[in-house]
Amino acid sequence: MPSLSLRVNGKPVDTTVDDPDMPLLNLLQHDLELNGPKFGCGLAQCGACTVLLDGVPIRSCTTPVSDAAGGEVLTIEGLGTMRNPHPLQQAFIDEQAAQCGYCLSGPMLYGKVHVERNPNTTRDEIIAALDGLLCRCHTHYRMVKALERYAAVVRSGAKV
Numbered sequence: 525m526p527s528l529s530l531r532v533n534g535k536p537v538d539t540t541v542d543d544p545d546m547p548l549l550n551l552l553q554h555d556l557e558l559n560g561p562k563f564g565c566g567l568a569q570c571g572a573c574t575v576l577l578d579g580v581p582i583r584s585c586t587t588p589v590s591d592a593a594g595g596e597v598l599t600i601e602g603l604g605t606m607r608n609p610h611p612l613q614q615a616f617i618d619e620q621a622a623q624c625g626y627c628l629s630g631p632m633l634y635g636k637v638h639v640e641r642n643p644n645t646t647r648d649e650i651i652a653a654l655d656g657l658l659c660r661c662h663t664h665y666r667m668v669k670a671l672e673r674y675a676a677v678v679r680s681g682a683k684v
Contacts, residue, residue: 526541526544527539528589528593529593530593530595530597532597532599533597533598541590544589545589546588546589547588548587548589548591548597551592552575560599560629561573562627564627568583574629574633574657575598575629576596577596579637581634581637600628600633603632612632612635615673616632616670619669624661627657627661630657630658635667635670643678645672647668650671650672653671654671
């Protein structure tokens with residue numbers, strides 16, 4: 525069995541895998557018991573499985589675990605805690621941007637990268653950044669408002 529080393533949410537992970545082509549999502553959910561990224565479609569079409577790999581949003585349901593070897597993986601659990609949420613998480617809470625929460629990994633992590641690269645983003649640019657992500661609860665409008673709120677935090681120079 526091949527061994528694999530990576531960092532997940534800032535912590536080192538050393539593990540063995542039966543199949544290096546196994547989806548990264550399987551390692552995150554089954555071995556590391558992280559519930560933020562979800563299995564949605566299994567085809568990289570919905571975004572529920574989104575994580576950041578070395579700062580880039582990826583669909584973990586179709587990314588082989590071997591692609592993450594030596595990398596840094598961030599899931600929404602790695603952003604903040606219940607007692608000390610990340611400003612992005614707080615923006616989603618303040619805007620009540622989650623109904624069921626199943627899809628949140630996609631909008632939060634794609635939105636995080638987009639806003640931090642472009643703090644002066646517009647509503648239309650945020651909508652474009654979320655293109656290709658599916659929310660079955662229809663809270664897209666509130667997610668966009670949450671990302672606008674987060675952009676204001678980033679522009680203020682607050683630590684994110």
